[in-house]
Amino acid sequence: xPGADEVAAAVRAGDVRAAAxxxxxxxxxxxxxxxxxxxxxxxxxxxxxxxxxxxxxxxKSTVVxxxxxxxxxxxxxxxxxxxxxxxxxxxxxxxxxRIRMQRHATDDGxxxxxxxxxxxxxxxxxxxxxxxxxLDAMGFDLVLVETVGVGQDEIDVVAQAETAxxxxxxxxGDEIQAIKAGILEIADVLVVNKADREGADRTVRDLTTMxxxxxxxxxxxAEPVEIIRTVATAGQGIGELAAACERHRARGRDGAAxxxxxxRRRAEAAVREHVLxxxxxxxxxxxxxxxxxxxxxxxxxxxxxxxxxxLLTAITGARAPR
Amino acid sequence: xPGADEVAAAVRAGDVRAAAxxxxxxxxxxxxxxxxxxxxxxxxxxxxxxxxxxxxxxxKSTVVxxxxxxxxxxxxxxxxxxxxxxxxxxxxxxxxxRIRMQRHATDDGxxxxxxxxxxxxxxxxxxxxxxxxxLDAMGFDLVLVETVGVGQDEIDVVAQAETAxxxxxxxxGDEIQAIKAGILEIADVLVVNKADREGADRTVRDLTTMxxxxxxxxxxxAEPVEIIRTVATAGQGIGELAAACERHRARGRDGAAxxxxxxRRRAEAAVREHVLxxxxxxxxxxxxxxxxxxxxxxxxxxxxxxxxxxLLTAITGARAPR
Numbered sequence: 001x002p003g004a005d006e007v008a009a010a011v012r013a014g015d016v017r018a019a020a021x022x023x024x025x026x027x028x029x030x031x032x033x034x035x036x037x038x039x040x041x042x043x044x045x046x047x048x049x050x051x052x053x054x055x056x057x058x059x060k061s062t063v064v065x066x067x068x069x070x071x072x073x074x075x076x077x078x079x080x081x082x083x084x085x086x087x088x089x090x091x092x093x094x095x096x097x098r099i100r101m102q103r104h105a106t107d108d109g110x111x112x113x114x115x116x117x118x119x120x121x122x123x124x125x126x127x128x129x130x131x132x133x134x135l136d137a138m139g140f141d142l143v144l145v146e147t148v149g150v151g152q153d154e155i156d157v158v159a160q161a162e163t164a165x166x167x168x169x170x171x172x173g174d175e176i177q178a179i180k181a182g183i184l185e186i187a188d189v190l191v192v193n194k195a196d197r198e199g200a201d202r203t204v205r206d207l208t209t210m211x212x213x214x215x216x217x218x219x220x221x222a223e224p225v226e227i228i229r230t231v232a233t234a235g236q237g238i239g240e241l242a243a244a245c246e247r248h249r250a251r252g253r254d255g256a257a258x259x260x261x262x263x264r265r266r267a268e269a270a271v272r273e274h275v276l277x278x279x280x281x282x283x284x285x286x287x288x289x290x291x292x293x294x295x296x297x298x299x300x301x302x303x304x305x306x307x308x309x310x311l312l313t314a315i316t317g318a319r320a321p322r
Numbered sequence: 323x324p325g326a327d328e329v330a331a332a333v334r335a336g337d338v339r340a341a342a343x344x345x346x347x348x349x350x351x352x353x354x355x356x357x358x359x360x361x362x363x364x365x366x367x368x369x370x371x372x373x374x375x376x377x378x379x380x381x382k383s384t385v386v387x388x389x390x391x392x393x394x395x396x397x398x399x400x401x402x403x404x405x406x407x408x409x410x411x412x413x414x415x416x417x418x419x420r421i422r423m424q425r426h427a428t429d430d431g432x433x434x435x436x437x438x439x440x441x442x443x444x445x446x447x448x449x450x451x452x453x454x455x456x457l458d459a460m461g462f463d464l465v466l467v468e469t470v471g472v473g474q475d476e477i478d479v480v481a482q483a484e485t486a487x488x489x490x491x492x493x494x495g496d497e498i499q500a501i502k503a504g505i506l507e508i509a510d511v512l513v514v515n516k517a518d519r520e521g522a523d524r525t526v527r528d529l530t531t532m533x534x535x536x537x538x539x540x541x542x543x544a545e546p547v548e549i550i551r552t553v554a555t556a557g558q559g560i561g562e563l564a565a566a567c568e569r570h571r572a573r574g575r576d577g578a579a580x581x582x583x584x585x586r587r588r589a590e591a592a593v594r595e596h597v598l599x600x601x602x603x604x605x606x607x608x609x610x611x612x613x614x615x616x617x618x619x620x621x622x623x624x625x626x627x628x629x630x631x632x633l634l635t636a637i638t639g640a641r642a643p644r
Contacts, residue, residue, distance in 0.1 A: 034627050041625035129626075153475065260620075267620035272609060274630035275637075279601050282638075287594060298582075298589035303363035304451075305356050308596030315597075316604075316638050 004032060008039035014138050016111065023113060026130045029281060037130065040137040047079070047136040048249060051145045051161025053154065053183060059193040060167040062232035063241070064146050070238050071142055072109055079135035079143040081128055082114040083157060111135060124153045125160065126273035159186040160266055163248045165241075167191040168207070170199035184210055187225055188248045191241060195229035204229070223251065279315075286311050326354060330361035336460050338433065345435060348452045351603060359452065362459040369401070369458035370571055373467045373483025375476065375505060381515045382489040384554035385563070386468050392560050393464055394431055401457035401465040403450055404436040405479060433457060446475045447482065448595035481508040482588055485570050487563075489513040490529070492521035506532055509547055510570045513563060517551035526551070545573065601637075608633050 002010075010018035025033035050067075054060035068078050113131050115124065128145060135143045145161055147154035158164050166187040184190075184207075192203050204227055211225050226244040230237030252262070287294065293310060296302035324332075332340035347355035372389075376382035390400050435453050437446065450467060457465045467483055469476035480486050488509040506512075506529075514525050526549055533547050548566040552559030574584070609616065615632060618624035 038625050038627050041627070042622070045622055264616060264620040267626065268609060268616045270626040271616060271619055271629045271633065272605060274626055275605050275608075275633050276598075276602065278630065278634055279605070279637075280598065283594060283597050283601070286597075287590060294586060294590045294593060297593055298586040300364070300367055303360050304589065304592040304596055305360050305363070307593045308600065311593065311597050312600055315601075 004035040004039055007036045008137075011036070011040060011134060011137055012043055012139070019111075019134050019138055020113075022134055023131055026134075027127065029277075037133060040133065044133050044136040047132070047140050047143045048163070049132055049136075049143045049145060049161045050245060051147070051158030051164045052167060053147045053158040053164070053186075054167030054191075054193075055169075056148060058167045058169045059232050060146065060148075063165075063167050063191060063193055063230060063238075064144055066230075066232045066235050066238040067144065067242065068110060069235070070242050072107065075109070076141040077109045077139065078111075079132075079138070079140035080110065080112040081131050081135070081143065081145045082112065083124060083128060083145070083147045083154060111138070111140065125157055125269065126277045128157045129160065129270050129273065155183055155186060156269075160269055162252060163188050163245050165189045165191060165245065167193050168203065169194045170197045170203040188223070189241070189244045190225055190227045191230055191237075192227060193230045193232050195237065196231050200229065223248075282315055283311070286315050290314065326357040326361055329358045330459075333358070333362060333456060333459055334365055334461070341433075341456050341460055342435075345453055345456055348456075349449065351599075359455060362455065366455050366458040369454070369462050369465045370485070371454055371458075371465045371467060371483045372567060373469070373480030373486045374489065375469045375480040375486070375508075376489030376513075376515075377491075378470060380489045380491045381554050382468065382470075385487075385489055385513060385515055385552060385560075386466055388552075388554045388557050388560040389466065389564065390432060391557070392564050394429065397431070398463040399431045399461065400433075401454075401460070401462035402432065402434040403453050403457070403465065403467045404434065405446060405450060405467070405469045405476060433460070433462065447479055447591065448599045450479045451482065451592050451595065477505055477508060478591075482591055484574060485567050486510045487513060487567065489515050490525065491516045492519045492525040510545070511563070511566045512547055512549045513552055513559075514549060515552045515554050517559065518553050522551065545570075604637055605633070608637050612636065 007018055007022060011022060022033060022036055026037070052060055052064055052067075054063075064080065068080070071078050113135075115127055115131065132143050132145065145157060147157050158166075164186050166183050166189075168191065170192065190207055190211075192200055192207070194200075207227055211227075226247070228237055228241045228244050230241055232238065290311060293302065293307045297304050297307050329340055329344060333344060344355060344358055348359070374382055374386055374389075376385075386402065390402070393400050435457075437449055437453065454465050454467065467479060469479050480488075486508050488505050488511075490513065492514065512529055512533075514522055514529070516522075529549055533549075548569070550559055550563045550566050552563055554560065612633060615624065615629045619626050619629050
């Protein structure tokens with residue numbers, strides 16, 4: 001087995017197999033994988049991490065696809081992290097247009113990694129930031145993180161990106177509009193896709209109103225949020241979208257109000273996730289080792305609160321504060 | 323401030339104010355709240371916990387509403403836990419038909435508690451099981467837990483219920499169908515709502531096929547999954563739905579294959595969530611106490627993996643295994 005130094009060097013040289021193996025080792029929490037990440041860390045922070053989220057049916061994957069094509073024309077190398085079970089990038093769409101993605105599959109300048117949303121037990125954010133860091137160290141110019149914009153975890157993942165794009169479409173029902181209100185607050189750039197459809201003007205107006213009503217303490221502070229119209233299937237508006245995202249990025253890197261704050265929050269979230277991830281494993285081991293505790297709770301001979309206290313004592317060596 | 327004994331007695335007597343205060347105290351992690359829960363625990367396990375999930379637009383809230391009316395006619399007392407931001411029960415629907423719910427608002431036999439999905443930091447399952455336990459101890463016969471069926475947390479919450487109902491409708495797009503495949507595996511009873519719509523037969527056929535393709539190790543084992551057609555706005559099929567749910571419950575309580583297994587998994591999940599919830603608080607306190615660690619990560623002077631190791635050492639007093 002190669003040492004951490006060798007693996008780190010291979011990843012930095014862009015070795016796709018070494019990178020894929022490292023991602024797998026991180027997922028499996030193999031010893032040594034974290035050592036590689038520590039070596040890679042000084043070589044990260046160069047890639048632009050662009051998060052994209054939106055409801056199923058918004059054509060978000062088509063927007064991602066068009067953005068890849070846009071940046072490939074500029075010879076940028078693009079990494080994609082798909083955490084959306086409906087995305088053709090993750091291969092999760094049962095009847096989706098997976099074929100469209102094939103054109104990137106043989107392109108060396110594009111690396112696609114899908115992450116399952118199930119079974120991550122809250123570790124989705126940690127897994128995503130690991131994969132992003134590996135792609136960053138590999139020298140990808142741009143890392144696109146795509147999630148379905150409904151679950152809390154998925155929204156958090158996009159909120160961690162340097163630039164967060166939220167995709168919507170005209171004519172979704174009221175219930176979906178209500179969900180959208182929840183993801184609106186993380187948007188740096190808003191996209192109205194399928195803008196050739198009836199109702200696009202109204203959607204843009206509605207979004208403008210909602211942005212005006214956005215609380216002043218929203219994460220982007222006083223930063224403007226541009227609303228871009230696209231017809232991603234025809235490539236329309238993709239150049240404008242890329243330009244809007246680049247303006248957002250430039251403002252952040254220029255040290256605009258709030259950008260330091262966001263950098264710090266990203267750092268805090270990363271540290272928290274790594275700690276929680278290690279703790280989750282410790283808790284699962286403790287649960288497996290104390291199976292009789294669970295049996296007693298299942299039989300209602302013990303309450304889950306007291307059982308949790310016992311496990312906490314076993315893990316931390318002292319009763320945790322409650 | 324009343325002692326734990328007094329609070330527990332008040333909750334058991336059905337005191338709505340005492341119960342609401344206890345739920346708030348649990349959310350705020352106030353000392354003493356867990357002591358009350360330990361006292362209440364022997365008096366739980368009587369309520370039937372029925373989880374209901376489904377995509378936005380499936381009319382799931384109308385199904386919940388109709389089920390409440392159905393069981394109120396039988397003079398059963400019904401608790402509702404709404405963790406769906408689009409649900410009129412949670413008051414989260416911007417333009418939803420909140421008025422319909424009003425008829426239950428003045429009914430003493432109905433208690434509605436909404437939980438925010440944002441800001442729970444993965445503790446949604448813990449919060450829900452706490453609220454369910456309080457309603458159970460209050461003597462509610464039935465506790466309906468309603469979530470939007472997209473995020474992992476929301477699906478997990480319904481999977482924890484004794485009986486899990488998944489609501490769908492004819493004619494949703496392919497992308498939404500793909501999501502549905504993810505929640506299908508937790509279903510004990512499937513509902514095709516708006517069954518007067520075109521395409522209902524096809525949806526029932528598709529679901530039947532998907533059920534046949536369901537892996538043998540799915541959580542319900544070889545248990546049959548009934549598919550019920552409803553038109554919830556007209557109350558059609560609600561009696562049949564209730565009967566199907568009751569058959570599922572009876573099979574579980576009769577000790578059918580898999581029911582012990584599910585009871586144990588529920589117990590394990592409850593203990594795990596209580597432990598993780600306490601640990602999360604400890605981690606947040608440690609993060610606040612070691613702000614300089616985060617500053618160094620934000621400035622890229624320290625990698626988040628090493629920062630996490632330092633925090634873990636501070637929390638557990640020893641280096642956690644990685």
